[in-house]
Amino acid sequence: MKLWEIAHSRTGDKGNISNVSLIAYDPKDFEMLKEKVTCEKVKEHFKGIVKGEVVRYELPNICALNFVMYAALGGGVTRSLSVDMHGKGLSSYLLNMEI
Amino acid sequence: MKTIRIGSGAGYAGDRLEPSLELIEKGNLDYISYECLAERTIAIGQQAKLADPNKGYNGLLEHRMEKALPLAWEHKVKIITNMGSANPEAAARKCVEIARKHGLTGMKIACVTGDDILPIIDRYADTEVWETHEPLSKLPGKVVSANAYLGVEGIVKALQQGADVVITGRVSDPAIFMAPMIYEFGWKEDDWDLLGKGTMVGHLLECGGQVTGGYFAEPGKKDVPGVGHLGFPLVEIAEDGSFFITKVPGSGGMVTPDTCAEQICYEIHDPENYLTPDVVANFKQVKFVQDGPDKVVVSGATGKPRTSTFKCSIGYKDCFIGDGEISYGGPGCLERAKLALEIVKERLELVAPGKFDEMKYDLIGCNSIYWNPDFQYNEPSEVRVRVAGRATTKAVADLVPNEVEALYTNGPAGGCGAVKRTREIVSVASILINREDVHPAVQVYTV
Numbered sequence: 001m002k003l004w005e006i007a008h009s010r011t012g013d014k015g016n017i018s019n020v021s022l023i024a025y026d027p028k029d030f031e032m033l034k035e036k037v038t039c040e041k042v043k044e045h046f047k048g049i050v051k052g053e054v055v056r057y058e059l060p061n062i063c064a065l066n067f068v069m070y071a072a073l074g075g076g077v078t079r080s081l082s083v084d085m086h087g088k089g090l091s092s093y094l095l096n097m098e099i
Numbered sequence: 100m101k102t103i104r105i106g107s108g109a110g111y112a113g114d115r116l117e118p119s120l121e122l123i124e125k126g127n128l129d130y131i132s133y134e135c136l137a138e139r140t141i142a143i144g145q146q147a148k149l150a151d152p153n154k155g156y157n158g159l160l161e162h163r164m165e166k167a168l169p170l171a172w173e174h175k176v177k178i179i180t181n182m183g184s185a186n187p188e189a190a191a192r193k194c195v196e197i198a199r200k201h202g203l204t205g206m207k208i209a210c211v212t213g214d215d216i217l218p219i220i221d222r223y224a225d226t227e228v229w230e231t232h233e234p235l236s237k238l239p240g241k242v243v244s245a246n247a248y249l250g251v252e253g254i255v256k257a258l259q260q261g262a263d264v265v266i267t268g269r270v271s272d273p274a275i276f277m278a279p280m281i282y283e284f285g286w287k288e289d290d291w292d293l294l295g296k297g298t299m300v301g302h303l304l305e306c307g308g309q310v311t312g313g314y315f316a317e318p319g320k321k322d323v324p325g326v327g328h329l330g331f332p333l334v335e336i337a338e339d340g341s342f343f344i345t346k347v348p349g350s351g352g353m354v355t356p357d358t359c360a361e362q363i364c365y366e367i368h369d370p371e372n373y374l375t376p377d378v379v380a381n382f383k384q385v386k387f388v389q390d391g392p393d394k395v396v397v398s399g400a401t402g403k404p405r406t407s408t409f410k411c412s413i414g415y416k417d418c419f420i421g422d423g424e425i426s427y428g429g430p431g432c433l434e435r436a437k438l439a440l441e442i443v444k445e446r447l448e449l450v451a452p453g454k455f456d457e458m459k460y461d462l463i464g465c466n467s468i469y470w471n472p473d474f475q476y477n478e479p480s481e482v483r484v485r486v487a488g489r490a491t492t493k494a495v496a497d498l499v500p501n502e503v504e505a506l507y508t509n510g511p512a513g514g515c516g517a518v519k520r521t522r523e524i525v526s527v528a529s530i531l532i533n534r535e536d537v538h539p540a541v542q543v544y545t546v
Contacts, residue, residue, distance in 0.1 A: 008321060008357065010314070012366030015138075015230050015529065021364030023357070048471040059370050061386045061399060062360045068368045074459075076230060078139050078526040079417055081459035081487040082468065089468040 002098055007033060009091035018050075018072040018087040020094050023064040030063040036099045042067050045097050049090070067094070103283050105276055105300070106333040108133035108167070108180070110307025112140055116163055118308065118331040118350070123170045125347045126333050129283075131171065132275040133163065133180035134305045141269055142414020142525045144185030145217075145244035155186030156193070156266075164194050168264070169201045179254060179275045183266040185244065187212055190266045191544060198264075198546040206546040209262035211253035213539035214269040216411060216532065220245040228413075229529040238528055240416035247409040247532060250376030253539035254278035260543050269412065271375045273301025276334075284338040294378035295402025296340035299385065302373070303344055303362055303397070307331050310344065310362040311393075312352035325351025345394045356387035359395050376409055378402040408531040417526035418456065418489050421496035423503025423519040424463070427511065428481035435511035436462050436482045442510055443486050446502045454495045461485040483516075489524075496521045 003009075003022065006029045012019045022037060024030045039054040046054075052070025059066065073087045074080035084090075106128045108119035112135045123131055135157045148155025160182045171178050183190040191210035198206045224236040231237070246269035255278050257265040267275065277297035280286060286293045303310050310332045312323035330350020336342035345354055363382060367373050373380040384399040427435045440460045447455065461467035463483035465476040484506075488499040500519030507514055 004320075008317070008361065010309075010361040010365055012364070014366060014368070015527070017368070019364070019366065019368060021361060023360045023364070025357070046471065047473065049469065055368075057368070057370050057383075059360075059364065059383060059385065061384055062356065062363070064360055064364055066364050066367065066370060075457075076526065079420075079489070079524050081420065081422075081457060081489060082470075083461060083463065083485065084468040093469050 002096060003037070004095035007095065009094050011088050011091040013073060013077050013086045016071055016073045016076040018069045018090055020067045020069065020091050021064055022067065022094060023062065027063050033065060034058070037065060037097070039067070041097070042094070045094070046072070046090070100337045100339060101284065102335055102337045103129045103279060104333055104335045105129065105279055105304065106131040107304035107307050107331050109135050110305065110309055111135065112137060112157055113159065114307055116166060118329060120166055120170055121347055121350060122331055122333060123167065123174055123176050128174070128176045128333060130177045130179060130279045132304070133178070133182060134272050134275060134307070136181045136184060136269065138412060139414055139525055139527045141185045141246050141412070142244040142527065145414065148186045153189045156184045156190035157182035160190055160193060161197065164197050168194065168198050168203060172203045172206055172263070177262070177279070178264045179278060181267045181270055181275055183210060183268045185268065187266050187268045188542065191542070194264055194266065195544045195546055203546050206264065207262045207543055208264040208546065209257035209260065209266065209541055209543045211249070211257055211265060211267040211270070211539060211541055213253060213537060214246045214249050216247050216536065217245040219536060220413070222536070223530055223532060226530045231528065235413070235528070235530060238415050242413055242415045243525060244414035245411055247411045247537045248376055249409070249537065249539050250274050251278040251281055253541055255282050256541045257543065258282040260541065262543055271377070272305040273298045273375055274377065276301035276304050277377065280336060289404070291378055291402035291404060293340045293402070295380040295400045296342070298373065298375055298378055298380040298402065299382060299397060299400035300334050300336055300342055303359060304332055304334060306362060306365060308352065309365065310358055311346050311354055312358050315358050315361060321357070323353055327351060341398065343390060343394055343396045354393040354395050356389060356395055359387045359397065374406060376405065378405050407534060409534060409537055411530050411532045413528045413530065414525050415528060417524045418491055419493045419496035419521055420487060420489050420524055421499035421521040422485060422487035423500030423517065424483055424485045425503055425506050425514045425517040426481060426483045427513055429513065432482050433462070433465070433478040435513065436484045438511045439484045439506050439514065440486065442506065443502045447488070447498060451495055451498050455488045455490050457489040459487045493521055493523070
C-alpha cells in the first residue's frame with residue numbers, strides 16, 4: 001500500500017531545509033504511520049535528494065507527523081538548479097512510499 | 100467578550116486581488132493583512148531602489164491599493180501589509196497619492212521602518228551564517244541587502260497613532276496578523292500563551308488560500324468545491340485568544356480540520372518551538388473542531404518567552420544560472436532525449452571545460468523533480484530535456500541554454516519548443532542579530 005491511500009501531505013521550505021508533513025485521513029491509522037514511517041525509512045526513500053539528516057516531530061491531536069529534511073533543496077530555494085526550487089513536489093514523493 | 104475579525108488578503112507577492120476585495124466587502128472584517136514577501140524579495144527590491152529611490156516596494160502595490168484602499172475605507176477595514184518590501188516609505192507615499200486621488204480625506208497611512216540593517220552589517224562580519232556555517236565576511240558575493248525580521252512593535256505603534264493603513268518592510272509573517280490583537284485587546288508583550296495563539300492565527304492565515312482548500316485538492320481523495328473562485332480565509336478571535344477560522348459564505352474552497360492541518364505543518368520545524376520575534380510558539384497540542392460549514396475552531400496553541408535575537412536575511416550576489424529546454428515526442432522519444440543530454444554534456448566540456456560550479460541534466464516527465472537514482476520511470480509519450488548550469492559569469496552561464504537551443508539544428512531528430520534563459524542569482528544568507536541593534540520607527544501620513 002502507498003502512503004497516498006491513507007495520508008495527505010504538504011511541503012514547506014526554509015533555506016536548504018525542507019519539511020514534509022504526513023497527516024492521516026483516519027485517526028486510527030496514525031499509530032501505524034508512527035510505527036512504519038521512521039526517519040530512516042524516509043531518508044532512504046529520499047536517497048539522492050536529501051543529503052542531510054531527517055528529524056521527525058509529532059502533532060498528535062491532528063494525527064500529523066512532520067519530517068524535517070536537512071540539505072534537501074539542492075543548496076536552497078534561491079540557488080537550486082532544480083525545476084522545483086522549493087521542493088514543493090517532495091510531499092507527493094513521500095506519499096509514493098510503500099508501507 | 101471583545102472579538103475582532105482579521106482577513107488574509109494575499110498569501111504571496113503575486114497573489115490574486117479579487118478574493119481580498121470579497122473579504123473586505125463581505126467578511127465583516129476589522130482588519131485585512133496582505134503577506135507579500137518571500138525570502139529574497141527584499142534583496143531584489145533593494146536593487147530596484149538603488150536604481151530608482153521611489154521604487155523597491157511590491158510591484159502589485161498600486162494594482163492592489165487602487166481597489167483595496169477605497170473599499171477598505173468604505174467598510175472601515177484597516178489594512179496591514181509588508182508590501183513595502185525594500186522601500187516602505189515610498190510605498191506609503193504612493194498609497195497617499197492613491198488615497199488622495201480617490202478622495203479618502205482623513206485616511207492615515209503609516210510606514211514601519213527599521214528592518215534595514217545594511218548600514219551596520221559590518222558589526223556581524225564574524226557571525227556564522229546558517230546556510231554556509233562560515234563567517235558572514237566569507238560570503239562569496241557582494242552583499243546587497245540585510246533585513247531583520249521585526250515583530251509586532253512597529254505595527255502596534257502605528258495603530259496606536261490611528262493608522263488606517265500600515266505598510267512594513269521585513270517583519271515576521273505572523274506579526275502582520277497578530278499586531279491588531281495586541282492593539283485591540285491590550286495583550287502584554289509577555290503574555291506568552293496569548294502570543295502563541297496569535298501566532299497560530301498568523302500562521303494559518305499567512306498563506307491566503309492554502310488554508311481554504313487551495314494547494315490541497317486531490318481529485319477523488321480531497322475534492323474541493325469551487326477552487327476556481329477560491330475564497331481567502333478570515334479569523335474571528337476573542338480577547339482570551341479563542342478563535343475560529345472561516346471564509347466568506349458563497350466563495351469557493353472549504354475550511355476543514357484537514358485543510359487546517361496541512362497549513363499548520365507548513366514551513367514549521369519543531370512544532371513545540373516555532374521561533375518568531377515576539378514569542379516562541381508551541382503548536383504541538385493544537386486541535387481543530389469543525390463547528391459548522393467552513394468553520395473550524397482552533398485551540399491548544401501556547402507560547403514561551405521570546406529569544407534575545409532577531410533573524411536577519413542577507414541578500415548577496417551569488418552566481419548566474421543558465422538553463423534551456425527542448426522537447427521530444429513520439430516513438431523513441433526517451434532515447435532521443437537521453438542523446439540530447441549527452442550531446443549538451445559533451446559540448447559544454449568542449450567549449451567551457453571546468454567552468455561550471457554545478458550542472459543538472461533533467462528529463463522532464465521522468466526524473467526532474469525526483470532525481471533519486473533508484474526512481475523507476477516509464478517512457479512517456481513526450482519528454483522535455485532540461486539542462487541547467489551554475490557559473491560565476493553570465494557569459495559562461497549563457498553557454499548552457501545556447502547549447503540546448505543549438506540542438507534544433509545539431510541534435511537528435513524532432514527536437515521542438517526550445518526555450519532559454521539566464522538569471523543572475525541573488526541568494527539569501529541568514530544570521531542572528533542582537534535586538535538592541537534594531538530600532539523600529541513609524542511615520543504616519545494623513546491624506
